[in-house]
Amino acid sequence: MPEKFARNLFVAAVAAASLTVGWPGSATAATAPPSAHLSDARIVQHFDLAGGRMPENIALEPDGSVDLAFSAARQIARVTRDGSVRVLATLPAPADGGTHTPALGFPLVTGLVRDAHGTLYLLYATGTAELTGVWRLTPGGAPERIAALPADGLPNGLALDSGLLYVTDSVRGEVRRVPAGGGDATLWADGPELAPAGFLGANGLKIHNGAVWVSNMDRGTLLRIPLRRNGTAGPAETRAEQLPGIDDFAFVGRGDRIVAALDQSNQVALVEPDGTHSIVLGARDGLQNPTAVAVRGDTVYVTSAAYLTEQDPNLLTARIRPRG
Known part of the structure; x- marks a missing residue:
């Protein structure tokens, strides 16, 4: 499918969902x-x-490089500190062009994580049983699928913990778990808190302080799901609200402070442990539908996919500074 047509389908889908759900144009800032x-x-x-x-x-990457999932190109690429971009892998195109990919209508690479040995794990959504799933890319190797995921879903967020991969499905509204060595994907958590409300539900995912944290794009919420000692999911807790269009997020330090990408409003929010938040980056800084956030020391990395603006997809950095 031509990339321009794919983007138009995405824009139309988001526009329809925005009318249905009533996303506001900007997030409500914290009062504190x-x-x-x-x-x-x-x-x-x-x-x-x-x-x-x-x-x-x-x-x-430990050397200061960053690895990126280029969604519509079906690629994983590395951007080095000197600015060079090298494609590490291109995933195979589905025979039907990916037109049956749920919610979007085009195949795309989504979640991406790295293990301590340099192996990359990624998610691929195609609407086909043959390709949709969790993929693995070892250093110098070729991409291989290690677990199938439901073709009627949209795998999106990905995290790795203790040899297990956790995957959100934004269409089915659930979290699945997969052994990092490959195998069956089992349902770990679902429920109304994870479900979509017109377009995409469970989205970003991180594991932090004994819990799986998940954002819900449609509902503008950030959820904490306790990870019990036996590996099962506890009841979901809503930790922050009024974050319309929240996509991926990252923790700042060891506490529960978060920086989160708000896709549709071209903003990044700083979410405090008590759930209040403030807008710390916006379109004036160059954000174009930000999708993902990563933190290294006092540096924040933000990717902008430009799904809706269709202008200047980019990688942005900023410094975290304490107040006072």
């Missing part, structure tokens, strides 16, 4: 003063929109 802010924001890399190089997710 933020404890930190972001400064020195700058775009460090621009990408080719026409070639489908729309960065959907990010993984950090």
